[in-house]
Amino acid sequence: MRYIEVTVPEGKRQRVLDVLEDEGIEYVVSDETSDRGYTAVVRFPLPTRAVEPTLDRLREAGIGDESSVVVIDAETVISERFATLRDQYGSGSQVGARTSRQVLRTKADELTPPFPIYAVMLLISAVVATAGLLADSPAVVIGAMVIAPLLGPALAANVGIVTGDDRLKRSGFRYQLGGVALVIAASIGLAALARLAGLEPAGVDIVVVAELEERVSPNLFSIAVALGAGIAGILSLTRGFSEAIVGVMIAAALIPPSAAVGITVAWGMSGAATGAATLVLVNLLSINVAALGTLWFGGYRPQGLFEVSPTRRPTYVYGAVFAAALLVLAAPLAGITLLDFHTTELESSAETEVESVLNESAYDHLETDDVVVELDGDYPIQSVDRVVVTVTGGEPGPEPGLADRLHEAIEPHADESLIVEVQYVIAEERGEPADADPSIERSSSDS
Numbered sequence: 001m002r003y004i005e006v007t008v009p010e011g012k013r014q015r016v017l018d019v020l021e022d023e024g025i026e027y028v029v030s031d032e033t034s035d036r037g038y039t040a041v042v043r044f045p046l047p048t049r050a051v052e053p054t055l056d057r058l059r060e061a062g063i064g065d066e067s068s069v070v071v072i073d074a075e076t077v078i079s080e081r082f083a084t085l086r087d088q089y090g091s092g093s094q095v096g097a098r099t100s101r102q103v104l105r106t107k108a109d110e111l112t113p114p115f116p117i118y119a120v121m122l123l124i125s126a127v128v129a130t131a132g133l134l135a136d137s138p139a140v141v142i143g144a145m146v147i148a149p150l151l152g153p154a155l156a157a158n159v160g161i162v163t164g165d166d167r168l169k170r171s172g173f174r175y176q177l178g179g180v181a182l183v184i185a186a187s188i189g190l191a192a193l194a195r196l197a198g199l200e201p202a203g204v205d206i207v208v209v210a211e212l213e214e215r216v217s218p219n220l221f222s223i224a225v226a227l228g229a230g231i232a233g234i235l236s237l238t239r240g241f242s243e244a245i246v247g248v249m250i251a252a253a254l255i256p257p258s259a260a261v262g263i264t265v266a267w268g269m270s271g272a273a274t275g276a277a278t279l280v281l282v283n284l285l286s287i288n289v290a291a292l293g294t295l296w297f298g299g300y301r302p303q304g305l306f307e308v309s310p311t312r313r314p315t316y317v318y319g320a321v322f323a324a325a326l327l328v329l330a331a332p333l334a335g336i337t338l339l340d341f342h343t344t345e346l347e348s349s350a351e352t353e354v355e356s357v358l359n360e361s362a363y364d365h366l367e368t369d370d371v372v373v374e375l376d377g378d379y380p381i382q383s384v385d386r387v388v389v390t391v392t393g394g395e396p397g398p399e400p401g402l403a404d405r406l407h408e409a410i411e412p413h414a415d416e417s418l419i420v421e422v423q424y425v426i427a428e429e430r431g432e433p434a435d436a437d438p439s440i441e442r443s444s445s446d447s
Contacts (some may be wrong), residue, residue: 001045001046001047001048001073001074001075001076001077001086002045002046002047002048002051002071002072002073002074003043003044003045003046003071003072003073003074004043004044004045004046004051004054004055004069004070004071004072005041005042005043005068005069005070005072006041006042006043006058006063006067006068006069006070007032007038007040007041007067007068007069008032008038008039008040008041008042008063008067009037009038009039009062009063009064009066009067010037010038010039011039011062012039012061012062012063013039013040015061015062016042016058016061016062016063017029017042018061019054019057019058019061020042020044023050023054023057023085024081024084024085024088025044025046025054025085026044026045026079026081026082026085027042027043027044028042028043028044029041029042030042030043037066038067045074045077045079045082046085047082047085047086047089049089050085050088050089051071051103055069071103071106104159104163104237104238104300105159105163105165105168107237108152108155108156108159108160108168108172108237109152109156109168110152111149111151111152111155111156111237112152112153112156112171112172112175113149113152115175115178117149118149118153118175118179119178119179119182121147121148121149122148122149122179122182122183122186123182123186124147125144125145125147125148125183125251125255126144126182126183126186126187126190126255126258126259126262127186127190128140128141128143128144128147129141129144129145129183129187129255129256129258129259130186130187130190130191130194130259130262130263131190132144132211132256132259133211133212133215133256133259133260133263134191134194134212134263136211136212137211138211141211141256142248142252144251144255144256144259145248145251145252145255145256146248146251147251148179148183148247148251148254148255149247150176150179150247150250150251150254150255151233151246151247151250151251152172152175153171153172153173153175153176153179154172154176154230154233154250154287154288154291155172155233155234155237155291156168156169156171156172156175157169157171157172157173157176157288157291158172158234158288158291158292158295159172159237159295159300160172161292161295161311161314161315161318162292162295162296162300162311162315163300163311164311164314176284176288179254180254180258180280180284183254183255183258183259183262184258184259184261184262184265184280185262186262187258187259187260187261187262187263187266188261188262188265188266189262190262191262191263191265191266191267192266194266195266195267211256212260212263212264215256215257215260215275215276215279216260216264216269216272216273216275216276216279216379216380217272217275217336217379217380217381217382218257218275218276218278218279218282218333218336218380219333219336219337219340220330220333220334220336220337221337222253222279222282222283222333223282223283223286223326223330223333225252225253225283226253226282226283226284226285226286226287226290227286227287227289227290228249228290229246229249229250229252229253229283229286229287229290230250230286230287230288230289230290230291230294231290231291231294232246232249233246233247233249233250233287233291234290234291234294234295234298235294238295238298238300250287253283253286253287254280254283254284254287257276257279257280257283258276258280260272260276260279261273261276261277261280264276269379271378271379271380272379272380274379274380275379275380276380278329278332278333278380281325281329282326282329282330282333285322285325285326285329286326288322289319289322289323289326292315292318292319292322293319296315296319332380332381335381336380336381336382339375339381339382339383339384342384342415343373343375343384345413346373346384346387346410346413346414347371347372347373347387349410349413350371350373350387350389350410350413351368351371353406353409353410353413354368354371354389354391354406354409354410355368356409357402357405357406357409358391360405362401363399363402363405365393365394366391366392366393366399366402367391367392367393367427368389368390368391368392369390369391369392369425370388370389370390371387371388371389371390372387372388372390373386373387373388374386374387374388383416384414384415384416384418385419386418386419386420386421387410387418387419387420387421388421388423389406389420389421389422389423390422390423390424390425391422391423391424391425392424392425392426392427393424393425393426393427394426394427395426398422398424399422399424402422403420403421403422406420406422407420
């Protein structure tokens, strides 16, 4: 329920009261004596679902932007006439009821903090996310998501588009782009310091860190996550559910990938940085296109006779631009997704073929220890480099012809030339540890 207070301009008093009487709304009128061009102040309770249509009718009656309209949450209204009005607009709790456009603008604006506070919070989030990625710590990365105040700007821009609020739209886009740039810049600085300090994990390639690797070679599933974040964000804003949880989801789509861009730039890995930057752009576009579509189809747009056209065209233009850019950027992600499917299929087929070969009489004294498909590391779109087969046996040294035999069995399942590498592990007596044999045998299409 809501409690509305409206200042009525001179000459509009009777028209406003006629609207309230026609709607069956119980109201109280007080004379306005401030000499500011108003004749009265009208106060009345409304069911949540009645706020938007009632304010639209009052706008038609002359309550424009120069008037003051205050919407307050009301705990309880005890009135027989109000009960009739509530039944007219449908029963139900306040949570889950559609928020009016007028309230929506205010809520979107309130979720966007002053820029200095926004910048400080994002800097803290960038530091935490960068540290979490470098340390391969999911818990720390999640902490960075909780800190980032990205929900407000992501939603404000699209609320501004569909309602014709240019100030809200400009503010939302400026905050989004500036925030992402700030996180990337901070991550570059922190990662560069970490590299100079010799903090590269275990002295290995930085992108093998699990929390980082999944963000420098993104696939199409990333789009689904960001689209879900955008839709959930709008629903939380318009239906009164918890915005904090959804804010974490939006931050999850933007903060870690932005930090990944900074880390890979600091390490001079242009391919990996391109992959992470593509993920940032894809997620940013997905959140906005999902939010814009959800708002529009939810009816959040000016409803007056002369207000629909001015906002319909910009909404379609922004939606088309977002969607076109998203499709362009989705093309490389589709290639990565196909590679993931192919890698999984190749690994499964290779495991089957290795078991079949080792069951042959010449190799039945060996057992499969592991089968891994390794990629070439050429980010963001990689290709299959080799299949590494680790076998266990009682004798050290390569098994004559095994690599060639495995290559012959596995290569038909690959789309291109393939290297098969066989590594040997010596099996000790039961109860004693097994030692890895440095002997490695390779076979390839070129051998």
